[in-house]
Amino acid sequence: xxxxxxxxxxxxEVVLLGHGxxxxxxxxxxxxxxxxxxxxxxxxxxxxxxxxGYRELVISTDxxxxxxxxxxxGDIGSLAVHGTVNDLAMRGAWPIALSVSLIVEEGLALAxxxxxxxxxxxxxxxxxxxxVTGDTKVVGRGAADRLFxxxxxxxxxxxxxxxxxxxxxxxxxxxLSGPIGLHGTTVLxxxxxxxxxxxxxxxxxxxxxxxxxxxxxxxxxxVLRDPTRGGLAAALNEIARDSAVTVEIEESAVPVPExxxxxxxxxxxxxxxxxxxxxxxxxxxxxxxxxxLAAMRSLPxxxxxxxxxxxxxxxxxxxxxxxxxVGARRIVxxxxxxQLPRIC
Amino acid sequence: xxxxxxxxxxxxEVVLLGHGxxxxxxxxxxxxxxxxxxxxxxxxxxxxxxxxGYRELVISTDxxxxxxxxxxxGDIGSLAVHGTVNDLAMRGAWPIALSVSLIVEEGLALAxxxxxxxxxxxxxxxxxxxxVTGDTKVVGRGAADRLFxxxxxxxxxxxxxxxxxxxxxxxxxxxLSGPIGLHGTTVLxxxxxxxxxxxxxxxxxxxxxxxxxxxxxxxxxxVLRDPTRGGLAAALNEIARDSAVTVEIEESAVPVPExxxxxxxxxxxxxxxxxxxxxxxxxxxxxxxxxxLAAMRSLPxxxxxxxxxxxxxxxxxxxxxxxxxVGARRIVxxxxxxQLPRIC
Numbered sequence: 001x002x003x004x005x006x007x008x009x010x011x012x013e014v015v016l017l018g019h020g021x022x023x024x025x026x027x028x029x030x031x032x033x034x035x036x037x038x039x040x041x042x043x044x045x046x047x048x049x050x051x052x053g054y055r056e057l058v059i060s061t062d063x064x065x066x067x068x069x070x071x072x073x074g075d076i077g078s079l080a081v082h083g084t085v086n087d088l089a090m091r092g093a094w095p096i097a098l099s100v101s102l103i104v105e106e107g108l109a110l111a112x113x114x115x116x117x118x119x120x121x122x123x124x125x126x127x128x129x130x131x132v133t134g135d136t137k138v139v140g141r142g143a144a145d146r147l148f149x150x151x152x153x154x155x156x157x158x159x160x161x162x163x164x165x166x167x168x169x170x171x172x173x174x175x176l177s178g179p180i181g182l183h184g185t186t187v188l189x190x191x192x193x194x195x196x197x198x199x200x201x202x203x204x205x206x207x208x209x210x211x212x213x214x215x216x217x218x219x220x221x222x223v224l225r226d227p228t229r230g231g232l233a234a235a236l237n238e239i240a241r242d243s244a245v246t247v248e249i250e251e252s253a254v255p256v257p258e259x260x261x262x263x264x265x266x267x268x269x270x271x272x273x274x275x276x277x278x279x280x281x282x283x284x285x286x287x288x289x290x291x292x293l294a295a296m297r298s299l300p301x302x303x304x305x306x307x308x309x310x311x312x313x314x315x316x317x318x319x320x321x322x323x324x325x326v327g328a329r330r331i332v333x334x335x336x337x338x339q340l341p342r343i344c
Numbered sequence: 345x346x347x348x349x350x351x352x353x354x355x356x357e358v359v360l361l362g363h364g365x366x367x368x369x370x371x372x373x374x375x376x377x378x379x380x381x382x383x384x385x386x387x388x389x390x391x392x393x394x395x396x397g398y399r400e401l402v403i404s405t406d407x408x409x410x411x412x413x414x415x416x417x418g419d420i421g422s423l424a425v426h427g428t429v430n431d432l433a434m435r436g437a438w439p440i441a442l443s444v445s446l447i448v449e450e451g452l453a454l455a456x457x458x459x460x461x462x463x464x465x466x467x468x469x470x471x472x473x474x475x476v477t478g479d480t481k482v483v484g485r486g487a488a489d490r491l492f493x494x495x496x497x498x499x500x501x502x503x504x505x506x507x508x509x510x511x512x513x514x515x516x517x518x519x520l521s522g523p524i525g526l527h528g529t530t531v532l533x534x535x536x537x538x539x540x541x542x543x544x545x546x547x548x549x550x551x552x553x554x555x556x557x558x559x560x561x562x563x564x565x566x567v568l569r570d571p572t573r574g575g576l577a578a579a580l581n582e583i584a585r586d587s588a589v590t591v592e593i594e595e596s597a598v599p600v601p602e603x604x605x606x607x608x609x610x611x612x613x614x615x616x617x618x619x620x621x622x623x624x625x626x627x628x629x630x631x632x633x634x635x636x637l638a639a640m641r642s643l644p645x646x647x648x649x650x651x652x653x654x655x656x657x658x659x660x661x662x663x664x665x666x667x668x669x670v671g672a673r674r675i676v677x678x679x680x681x682x683q684l685p686r687i688c
Contacts, residue, residue: 015452020482029480033454037461038444038468038475049477051441051498057398061443061496065481065488097395099405100382101494103447108359110377117381124382131382133393136373137409138364139686144409145487152405152443152496154395342483 018337022229023273025337047087047225048155056159060087061152067342069116069147071190073182073201074277076149077120082204082277083228083344084153085127089208090224090280092161095129101150102136108146116147127206129153160218161211163282167222168243170313173289175282177210177302178203180232181260184274187343189263199259203278210280210302213295220288226280228344230335231273235281236320237334244317249309249332251324272322273335275343283311362681366573367617369681391431391569392499400503404431405496411686413460413491415534417526417545418621420493421464426548426621427572427688428497429471433552434568434624436505439473445494446480452490460491471550473497504562505555507626511566512587514657517633519626521554521646522547524576525604528618531687533607543603547622554624554646557639564632570624572688574679575617579625580664581678588661593653593676595668616666617679619687627655 018025048060064080074082085095100120104113124131182203189196207226214221223243227235232254240247256264256271264271278301284292289307296302312321320332362369392404408424418426429439444464448457468475526547533540551570558565567587571579576598584591600608600615608615622645628636633651640646656665664676 013454015448015450015454015457015482017450017482017484020448020480026480033458034461034478034480037458037465038478039465049441049443052474052476053440053500054398054401059441059443059477059496059498061445061477061494062479063445063447063481063492063494065447065483067487096397097393097403099393099403099496101405101407101496103407103409103492104359104364106359106361110357110359113359114377114381117378121381121383130396132396133403133405134378134382135406136364136370136378137407138359138361139409139489140361142486143411143489143686144492145483148407148447148488148492150405150407150445150494150496152403152445152494154403154498156397342487 017341021337022234023335023337047090048093056157058088058091058093058155058157059152060084061150062087063148063150064344065148065342066187066344067145068191069112071187071202072197073186074204075116075119076147077116078123079204079277079344080149080151081120081123081127082206084151085129085206085208086226088153088155089211090226091157092163092211093155093157094208094212095127095153095155097132097154098124098129099152100131100134103144103148104136104138105144105146106138106141158212158215160215161221163221163224165223165225165239165242168239168245168283168311169222170245170311171286172222172283172311173286173307174247174249174309175284175289175293175305176279176308177296177305178279179255179257179304180276180279181256181264181271181274183277184340184343185260185263188340196259196263203276205278205301207280207301210296210299213299214292217284217288217292220285221282223283224280227276229275231275233272233332234335236332239283240320241318246312246314246317247309247320248312249322251322253306253308255304255306272332275340277344361685365681366578367679367681391434392437400501402432402435402437402499402501403496404428405494406431407492407494408688409492409686410531410688411489412535413456415531415546416541417530418548419460419463420491421460422467423548423621423688424493424495425464425467425471426550428495429473429550429552430570432497432499433555434570435501436507436555437499437501438552438556439471439497439499441476441498442468442473443496444475444478447488447492448480448482449488449490450482450485471552502556502559504559505565507565507568509567509569509583509586512583512589512627512655513566514589514655515630516566516627516655517630517651518591518593518653519628519637519649520623520652521640521649522623523599523601523648524620524623525600525608525615525618527621528684528687529604529607532684540603540607544601547620549622549645551624551645554640554643557643558636561628561632561636564629565626567627568624571620573619575619577616577676578679580676583627584664585662590656590658590661591653591664592656593666595666597650597652599648599650616676619684621688
């Protein structure tokens with residue numbers, strides 16, 4: 001169900017929408033072009049990076065280009081806060097400061113800009129993180145689509161949590177904190193006027209308190225990741241690859257809201273590769289799984305947490321396998337591009 | 345010589361190019377719309393903010409939208425490194441980490457993206473600052489103009505330096521580290537094919553080593569600022585306002601390269617409000633001025649440092665006054681918008 005784009009190999013080729021979709025094309029662009037230019041090593045890429053010289057601090061950046069700017073359950077302002085807060089949280093960190101940088105298209109109504117900024121301010125306040133610095137650029141009409149927002153965050157790690165995409169181990173339970181597919185289908189439906197947006201809303205929300213609730217189980221929490229661009233399929237494939245393990249999930253256990261399933265059926269989308277902005281996957285030791293699930297369920301944002309699978313020792317490593325409703329097993333591939341551009 | 349734009353007052357009004365130009369319109373947008381939304385206080389805005397809980401760390405963010413992407417003396421990649429390194433340096437800080445976030449228009453040649461990223465990587469390496477994390481988004485054709493780059497940096501302050509735009513004091517000498525007007529006129533000439541770009545080049549360069557050279561004079565260094573958007577006029581006006589002092593500068597002392605003067609004459613631009621990306625103004629005690637000048641001149645990026653004026657106790661405060669070549673005195677106003685869009 002992925003878009004069939006040619007893999008870029010030659011210098012006469014160009015950037016495709018799929019290069020920004022968080023799937024295989026994004027990984028190739030990073031490994032072949034961006035990281036070599038920066039003298040970076042191809043390898044596990046985490047949601048946030050350690051700050052040199054300050055082992056307890058992490059930093060994460062995200063530019064938000066979602067279209068439309070406003071959608072049920074959120075807008076580009078709140079999304080920009082939640083997205084970066086969550087990237088920090090996935091490294092076991094509590095957000096301590098955000099920067100906000102705007103690129104505005106000439107002609108945007110000040111009322112719209114105000115609405116976005118008020119939503120951003122409210123989201124930051126609710127998350128308890130101050131916006132400490134910012135920047136505003138304006139480009140001429142047609143040089144940008146209304147408004148883009150970059151947020152960069154610094155977070156302080158909980159001493160007991162050291163999750164990494166490379167730390168999944170055979171036997172780990174795979175937990176999911178809530179239903180999938182809401183954000184991507186909501187944004188798409190709103191943008192295209194498909195009509196589902198009356199029944200669903202984005203799950204955009206901050207997850208740092210949910211992560212804090214896991215601190216008592218520190219060493220048992222191996223991996224945390226929020227399945228944003230590329231959806232659950234991309235997140236699990238990255239973990240399987242970076243940890244060199246096989247991840248097995250049970251189709252019947254993955255919560256897909258009815259309206260999401262209906263929208264995906266109609267549109268030919270696979271809910272596994274639709275973006276989320278308010279849930280996380282946690283890989284934890286089997287022994288701690290029940291306690292961690294209970295801790296997650298004690299908070300509203302984790303009320304619907306479930307166990308969806310486990311890590312197998314099976315070969316070949318680096319795979320994600322779905323046990324289907326009829327008992328078959330199918331490989332869940334890393335999405336190539338993504339079905340839904342500009343969902344975050 | 346400023347653009348006559350109406351000041352936005354009503355909610356039915358829209359964002360203008362001048363709102364992003366670093367002058368009065370930018371200040372109004374910040375004070376009236378953005379800061380209130382973020383529960384921020386109108387007041388002195390520094391180039392970089394202190395990180396809560398870590399008094400020695402500062403953070404700064406900038407989105408770069410320069411057009412064209414490549415110009416004599418630099419490109420959007422090197423500029424994105426220098427701009428953020430310099431914002432950190434203006435708070436007396438040494439850069440310790442950068443994040444890089446790209447917004448790419450579908451269809452950009454991979455070769456161009458590679459050239460930008462290699463330049464960015466080289467600039468970061470030469471500045472000695474690691475790029476620790478990043479993000480890449482792609483938007484459809486026409487939804488962005490080729491490539492926008494956000495860099496956010498974290499810097500560690502030199503213990504002895506605590507410059508602030510609010511610390512200028514009567515009697516301070518005003519020093520300028522190099523000639524003005526090169527960056528803005530180069531970018532404009534390149535974009536519009538005016539022909540001056542053969543004679544001039546952007547001054548884009550990192551200034552953190554120049555700032556480090558000032559650490560022996562710590563308490564005598566009151567203000568550091570790089571006159572980017574809005575040029576020297578905007579930088580000095582911000583300092584005059586935030587410190588509630590009158591800044592007097594000598595026209596004959598301000599170094600304007602011949603080719604910059606020629607381009608500005610032809611185009612009707614005032615070099616004082618043209619953006620720079622490789623010089624700084626320093627307000628230092630009169631006693632330390634000669635030593636600080638000598639320290640600046642000991643480095644290539646400060647070789648042409650000069651004293652251009654001083655801080656007067658004169659009323660009314662908050663003004664910048666230029667003593668002209670013919671001995672007259674004229675007020676240097678805060679630019680309203682700016683003459684040159686998309687120069688950084």
